Amino acid sequence: MNTPFLKNKSFLYILLFIVMIAIPLITNRYWTDVASTAMFYILLALGLNIIVGYAGLLDLGYSAFFAVGSYTTGILTTQFGVSFWISIFLGAIFATVLGVLIGIPTLRLRSDYLAIVTLGFGEIIRLIANNSKFTGGASGIYGIPKPKIGSFVFQSNVLLYYLMFIFVLLAIFVIWRLGNSRVGRAWKYIREDEDAAEAMGVNGLYYKLLAYGLGAMFGGLAGSLFAVKMSAIAPESFGFMQSAMILLAVVLGGIGRISGVILGAVLVILLPEAMRSFSDWRIFLFGVLLVLTMIFRPNGLWPSKKETEEMDDPEPLKGGSKSVVS
Amino acid sequence: MKAHSKIASILLVLSFLFLTACGSGNGNEIVIGVISPTTGQSAKMGQDMNNAIQMAVDEINGKGGVNNKKIRLVFADDACDPQASTTAANKLVSENVSAVIGGYCSSAVLPASGVFNSAGIPMVVTAANSEKIPENNYKNIFLLNSTASAQAQTATNYMISNLKGKKIAILNDNTAYSVDLAERTRDAIQKAGGQVVLYESVDPNASDFNSVLTKVKSKTPDATYWTGYYAAGGLLIKQFKQQGVSGSFGVADGSVDQTLIKIAGENNAEGVFATMSPLPQFIPGAKNWSKDYETKFKQAPGPYSALSYDGMRLIIHALEQAKSDDPNAITGAIAKTKGFATFAGPVEFKANGTLTKSNFIMIGVKNGQFEMVK
Structure with missing residues (x-):
């Protein structure tokens, strides 16, 4: 029934999967570290994508949730000897609760007000971390133990990379399912036209809060993983x-x-890592590349299908190719 | 076919990146890693450190190198950011460096020191001085700059021994740094047999400190020590003199700035003492070195240039002692350093990697300028 094209595509996804598994085995310490950083960035970006991409809410303070997860794990594991697995769970819960609390008053407003409030919220969390005793002040928390199961410790970079990889796979699966569910359709409806969605009986505030809380939860999860990977955290990161x-x-x-x-x-x-050899110029070059991207591909490098259909895709869509994307 | 070719091209780019990433030095050189901020807010500090380190390496390479090998520096930018710092640290480890020098921000050094510790590579930290770094008890991390407790000890020694003080007042500005230093100084004074007659926090944004100074006056202290910053410090000195409070007034490193003297007024500031990191401009022996630095880089050395220069010399010394560029041998040699001469005096390390003798120097205001006290 399906064209060879689809088979080809799943073959490529499997190949990508194998490459991701192989990275720590075929490269050195440095690239494993870069890959782990990329992994937790994927987790953060996927979480923020629920808020910004699905529900269309502009959040400029997402690192606040990331900070809550990090500090929850940092404080609980170093001060109270709590296991990492409990702390990552609590970190996600705290981040979600915080997301809902900040969302209740602000999500009633239109998107631009939300952006300003979240911007302020992000700064508040960072300043609290910078000035409180329990967060270790400006130099932060150190000596965060690596996660362990029984006597098995995720000591090396490689093991932590795989741990993050598992979380990323889970997140992709959950978010992909969410995006294609009734909830996901409601989010996209609100994003496109909130008034029309409300008129059709979609509870705007409820779904926006749900998006915000879920996004915050993934931020908290990524934060906890960040804390154990770094072993020391400080307000600069947030x-x-x-x-x-x-x-x-x-x-x-x-x-x-x-x-x-x-x-x-x-x-x-x-x-930025690939351009390290340009030393001081790399931040500048990075900026130039971003500006060029936004000029020539304003919807992103690989935009979602709907926009592509309307904008610039000359390729007619055939059978199986439709079903893969979120 | 779009997605197909895209994934393929991503794979291609990735594999290209990983392939080009490998490669390391040959056997005829010793590779030393430098980790410092060269982008971001502290970029100037990082560049000042890198220059001084390069200067020390150029000198030794000009003499034919060490152990018949030339030293090659690999620079990694930590941007004073914990996340960038671990990546930079892992990069240096991957380049098979024998030792690492640098480290400006404590929050960036903390995670990086964990990476170097697990890789068994010695690191000489030449600027960052948080108490948290030695608390990790990493055997291969050495701090060339003294920590807050060392500053507290230096201040205590000066007030108790040099000034023959017994009754001491301590004022802080309620910021984390200031309170930490004030607490450590209080404990050190009590340990040394002195008496802390007053311990107060003041609001650094106030312009009138007369009420707290009246309290200080009533206790007739032999010395008053301020652990906050220069803006409030200058006003405190001015009103301290106007009220005619007994004893001397001292400040910590956060207040050592020409602005302090300007705010206080030259006459009032005269005789104020201060504890300070060994900046080249305060050390008579560093004058010639500062001149050489200026000719080479067309700018004056930064606050941590002298320490970074000494740190690189310390690593070279350790390489000579160990007669090897094996990281473990270098760690052992640095730990065994005895009386290595630096601008700030002889250097030796405790088991936790901090200096046995504080490198804080005592300076004082003389004719409207800070000068070394002797």
Whole structure:
């Protein structure tokens, strides 16, 4: 029934999967570290994609949720000897609760107000982390133990990479299912036209809160993983630049499309590293590349299908090719 | 076919990147990693450190190198960011460096030191000085700059021994750094047999400190030590003199700035003492070195240039002692360093990697300028 094309495509996904598994085995420590950073950026970008991509809410303070997850794991594991697995669970819950709390008053407003509130919220969390005693002040928390199952410790970079990989796979599956569900359709409806959605009986505030809370949860999860990978965390990691970079990953790759967002996250991490040999010029070159991308591909490098259909895709869509994307 | 070719091209780019990433030095050179911020807000500090390190390496390579090998530096930018710092650290480890020098921001050094510790590569930290770095008890991380407790000890020694003080007042500005230093100084004074007659926090944004200074005056202290920053410090000195409070006034490194003297007024600031990191401009022996630095780089050395220069010399010394460029041998040699001469005095390390003797120097205001106290 299906064309060879689809088989070809799943073959390529499997190949990509194998490459991701093989990365720590065939490369050195440095590239494993870059790949792990890319993994947790994928997790962050996927989480933010629920908020920005699916529900169309502009969030400029996403690193706040990331910080909550990080600090929950950091504080609980170092001060109270709590196991990492409990702390990552609690980190996700705290982030979700915080997301809902900040969402209840602000999500009633239109998107631009939300952007301003979230921007402020992100700064508040960073300043609290910077000035409180329990967060270790400006130099943060150190000596965060690696996660373990029984006597098996995820000590090396390689093991942590695989741990993150598992979380990313789970996140992709969950978010892909969500995006194609009734909830996902409601989000997209709200994104396209909130008034029309409300008129059709979609509870706008409820679905927006759901998107915001779920997005925050993935931010918290990524934060906990970040804390154990780094073993030491500090407020610098949770500034506005971090929020902007995560948003950039989503926008660069293609808002609303899982594979696009993943591509964006990988590029945001990989490009500055690949340009390390240009030393001081790399940030500048990175900026130029981004501007060029936005000029020539305003919908991202790999935009979601709907936009492509309307905008510039001359290729007629055939049978199986439709079903793969989110 | 779109997605198909795209995934294929991504794979191609990825594999290309990984292939080009490999490769390392040959046997005729010793590779030393430098980790410092050369982008971001602290870029100037990082460049000042890198210059001084390059200067030390150029000198030794000009003499034919060490152990008959030339030293090659590999620079990695940590941007003063914890995340970038671990990546930079892993990059240096992948390049098979024998030792690492640098480290400006404590929050970036903390995660990086974990990477170097697990890889068994020695690191000489030449600027960052958070107490948290030695608390990890990593055996291969050495701090060339003294920590807050060392500053507290230096201040205590000066007030108790040099000034023959017994009753001491301590003021802080309620910021984390200031409170931490004030607490450590209080403990050190009590340990040394002194008496802390007053311990107060003041609001650094206030312009009138007379109420707290009246309190200080009533306690007739032999010395008053301010652990906050220069803006409030200058006003405190001015009002301290106007009220005629007994004893001397001292400040910590956060207040060492020409602005302090400007705000306080030259006459009021005269005789104020200060604890400070060993900046080249305060050390008589570093004058010639500063001149050489300026000719080479067309700019004055930065606050941590002298320490970075000494740090690189320390690594070269360790390479000579160990007669090897094996990281473990270098770690052992640095740990065994005895009385290695630096601008700030002889260097030796405790088991936790901090200096046995504080490198904080005592400076004082003389004719409207900070000068070394002798």
